[in-house]
Amino acid sequence: MTIYQVALVAVVALPALGAAVVALLKDRTARLVGTGFAAVTLLPIILLPFARSSADGGLWTEVDVSWVSALNLDFHLGVDGVSYPLVALTGLLTVLCTAYLQKSSGRALTALLLVLEAGIAGTFLSFDLILFFLFFEVVLLPMYAVIAGWGGEDRRRAARKFVLYTLFGSVFLLLGVVTVAVSAGTGDLAELAGGAGLDRTTQYAAFTLLAIAFAVKAPLWPLHTWLPDAHTQAPTVGSVILAGVLLKMGTYGLVRVGVGVAPLGAEKAAPVLGILAVAAILAGSLICLRQTELKRLIAYSSVGHMGFVLLGIATLSETGLQAALLGNVAHGLITGLLFFLAGAIKDRAHTGELSELGGLRETAPRLAGVLGFAAIASLGLPGLAGFWGEAFAVVAAVQRGGGLWTTLAVLAAIGGALTAAYFLRLLRRVTHGPARVPATVASTALAPGANGHLLPGVTTVEWLAWSPLAALTLAVGLAPALVLIATSAPVRALTEALP
């Protein structure tokens, strides 16, 4: 085994090991150790790009061990330009989340975050269908526990809805995976790439099943209604992981498994996918205009943003797929940041109702500044990360041409303007205007030392959690090549397989 193969396994194994260790320790030590494990996991992640030998596509490095031969199940991990940015994002967000937890108690929460990291990274690295399915499912229950255990007032219902809805999607994923594995006689994604060994009908069936499964996860309108509830109720770190990387499992799966394994099916379904994606963009942004709660608004904005990603995928062009991959990463960074900020605001004001917030610019100028930055990034300001994915999804749709795709491009661009409308409404309610202090805060603030978080200043831990995301938002905006540099060969391989 080369050092890179060790690193590849370590990306999945270290957090899993960390979770086990954290579960055995006492609270304070456990949180520190958990953060340590999450940080150490970054080392193999940083090491992986050095495994990239040339620009010829293909995997940078892989580990392939037969596991259960009767089921065609191999322990096949690999990394390439498509999966690497998402793996790096997973590692980064987990470190930030575990570090963020230092200011509160949460040994079990730290352990769950590490399990989530192992599951999500495993999903992105799997090159075996059955293994992919296993990792995909591993993520479900810890996320359920995070929401149900540390969420808001209505957490149990939201968590139940989340887990049942996504399990519903998993049924389709299982059916799709089994269909493909049985018809092709292998589960190896590298061998299956380009739809090898699958006839037209099987590809249609497989793509339909897989697309429904991933559409639930992404989520694609109209299969999105688990998302707002889950986000609104989830604790801050839960929302960050959920929006930042969990949703990306859906879009990643659609590219790698859906388009990769059943290109004929993808080609056939592309118009439907495109229409639904644009419906998601428009519905998401219109609904956002009417939201009255901070986290719920950001959650619905995810529906719109993921709509752009799915539109990029639906065009099935090189430009569109690359835009989608970029949009994935950008959304992870920006929405992660937004949820951190929403959490910070709710910690201070004890409410997320827009009507009760206001004047943040006066009471906490720094926090308001970062919120403004994140909101402007999220509405797709060129020069920041959010722009590239959205603008080039539109360019890809225009490039595809024809009446349908041109209409979709126009509608998506209008959705972009609506995105600006609701984010400006958010900023106007939260940062401008006179400072409004809700009654609950006033009463607790009078009690001496009641709550340290009422201070307007931003704590070190918060800066630590926010600044990497803000910096990366700017960096990816200025140099999108950071994400795209190694994607062109694998994406070209995907598009060449299309009819």
Next chain:
Amino acid sequence: MTAALIPGVPLLLGLIGLLLPPGDGDRRRPAATLGIAGAAASLLVTLSLLLFAHKPIDVSTHWVSIGGIDLTIGFTVGVAALYVALAVATVALFVQIYSVAYLHDDPRYAPYAAQVSLFTGAMLLVVTSGDLIGVLVGWEVMGACSYLLIGHDRRLPEAPAAAVKAFLVTRVGDVGFLLGVAVLIAGAGTSRIADLRTHDYSSGTLTAALLLILAGVAGKSAQFPLHTWLPDAMAGPTPISALIHAATMVAAGVYVVFRLYPLYDESPAALATLGVMAAITILLGALSATAQDDMKRVLAWSTVSQIGYMTGALAVGSPAAALFHLLTHAAFKALLFLAAGAVIHAVGTNYLSRMGGLREHMPVTFWSFVVGLGALAGVPPLSGFWSKENVLTAAAHATEGGGTAPVWVGWVVWLAALFAVLITAWYATRLLLCAFFGISREHGPDGPDWEIGFDDARYTAPAVPHDPPGAMRWPILILTIPAALLGLVAYAPGFRTALEMEDPHLSVALVLPLVLLAAGAGAAWWLWQAVPGADPAAALGPARHLFASGFHLDTIQDRLVVRPVRAIAKVVTATDEKVVDAAVEGTGTGTTGVGNALAVAHRVPLPTAAVAVLAGALLLGAVAVWFGAAT
């Protein structure tokens, strides 16, 4: 890559400035230093390139490839671009210096100065970028900065709404801009402007793309029907108004059309649309300016009208005249706004009805206003006269045919521009008379408040307005020089060749605009003389209200766009909750219900259960017999 420094330095210093802590006193110094240094550096680089570099400068490096589309970071800087950059950097420098004094008691000065730097850098990026994506970046960053700066003043309740309006209205136009850029890029497979300008598009695609881009231009350059944000944007601090109106933002749209002019020159439909838009805007802006009571709004509407002259010049095939007017307008409009800031600073109100008699107390400001308004109206030999004359000549020339645009476009633009000369002279004179002549109306029609003291009842002693402090006075004074004399550079051969402008010729065609100018100014003066102290706008009669409200276009926009979008949002949200989510929840509750029913069925008492079992056995038996008989 020296050219990259022109936008790069202010952008970088602006980003650093955003990290500075807000605060008063000494903490303002680093912010002011960064702000002024950024603009000054751009100015110096621009000047040195203008004087010493071999032009045009064209540098580019590969940025990123998305699919088959190669994006570059490139800077294409010709002499024309350098002139515009010079204007932008100069105005920005003066605005930065002026703001130090104007915002002397504002604790949020630090982010303000940084945002002005970013704003300047973004505009300079639009001016210098050789790549359409670079233009787009600057274009949108400017929109975001204008949003932040217009909403800066916390004391004005209308500021946040005005800021949102400015961003959203321009953003609506940018939907078109983005799509137009997408069409151009998708067609050519590159985003380098030099390549796009020579790419051979089919005429349908080209016209569609150019019309879409015009939507963005209308938004940024405040052209009908997307001009509604500009008058409201007066809620921003006055130096910001100067910046937005003079050199950044509104000039960006005109400049982008200038950059893409070879493409526009192939599309009569796009130029005709631009011409109609320009003619409407010229008259709309000028008429609306006649009835405003807010001094800044008079200037704002005059900007709308003057930008119309620029787009009109573009439409009739004279990008040189457009750019010339852009430069002179930058000079006199920056002067006017900074001088207006001095007036507002001194009397504490924007309203003309509360001013009057300022001439004696504020001589510097008064004479600056005379120069600025004279240039605006086109009084010879001030700068505005020469550039406006160029536009009129170009339009008159277009009425003879031979250009790309249809002949009627030439007529429409020429007539609108001529008529607007009259109106412009009228409202400029009115503004000058109402603000600086007559007696002070500071206390309204009822006179000053009574004040009861121990000794006797007396009037409140009126505060004597005065010329502004040095940091505000010097920028104003220096700006009077280009506002007065910039027009004469039309005689400089280097300038003419750079803009590809024709030789200035003073012909008999000049007489008509000059007569109109005199008529407009004379009418306003006559009205003022007839009833001293009364606003000449009263003579407008019933039209006054219509003009003051900008032809009610805000209301129409609200009815046609804002309310429908809100209504649709309401319906979509209701559908999402009552249909989409209800289906999901219904599946859940339905399943639970069925489960409960089955659970109840499992708990029935023994006799019923026994009957059920027997009935079941009977049924199965019957089925077995049935099928047995069938086979």
